[in-house]
Amino acid sequence: MNDCDGSKVSIVAANKCTVLTSTLMSPPFSLPWGSSVYVKLTAKNLYGWSGTSLVGNGAIILTYPDTPLNWAVVLPPVGPTSISFSWTEGLKNGGAPVLDYEISVTQEITYTVFAAGIVYTNYTATGLILG
Numbered sequence: 001m002n003d004c005d006g007s008k009v010s011i012v013a014a015n016k017c018t019v020l021t022s023t024l025m026s027p028p029f030s031l032p033w034g035s036s037v038y039v040k041l042t043a044k045n046l047y048g049w050s051g052t053s054l055v056g057n058g059a060i061i062l063t064y065p066d067t068p069l070n071w072a073v074v075l076p077p078v079g080p081t082s083i084s085f086s087w088t089e090g091l092k093n094g095g096a097p098v099l100d101y102e103i104s105v106t107q108e109i110t111y112t113v114f115a116a117g118i119v120y121t122n123y124t125a126t127g128l129i130l131g
Contacts, residue, residue, distance in 0.1 A: 006044070021061055034095030035061050065098050066090025074122070084124040 004017035011017050024031045031037065037059045043050040067090050074084035089098055101118040104111040115123055 021063075024061060031061055032095075033061055033063060033092060037061065060095065062095040065094045065096075066092045068101065068121070078124055078126075080130060081128045082124055082126040083128065084122065086122040088121055 003011065004019060005011060023029070024035075024037060025033075036057050038055050038057055040055045041053040068087045069090055071087045072085065074086050078084055085103065087101075099119070100116070101121070101123075102116040103114045103118065103123060105114040106112065115125065
């Protein structure tokens with residue numbers, strides 16, 4: 001919910017208001033992920049409007065990246081004790097480059113991190129034990 005109604009005592013007392021990211025990403029603003037949000041303010045009282053403040057950069061629209069896509073085991077395998085995986089980056093990176101990936105595995109219910117800090121969209125695990 002966007003709540004910047006200056007006639008509300010609670011907004012005036014707090015000296016702040018809330019504008020949802022979804023509002024900034026919708027028309028008429030239509031800002032994409034990673035955009036800087038520049039803001040300037042004016043104030044109004046019984047006698048009229050103030051001058052306009054200096055422009056401030058209050059935020060950058062960022063979020064988590066989308067889930068990686070097209071996760072697959074690469075066939076044929078490199079060898080009997082190795083396996084290769086590949087995937088593609090999600091549709092949106094959240095406004096910042098993806099730094100790395102992490103692969104987790106399980107044979108039960110709990111997943112364990114198998115490989116972390118992967119900077120490419122593929123990975124080959126070697127030295128595996130058959131069976």
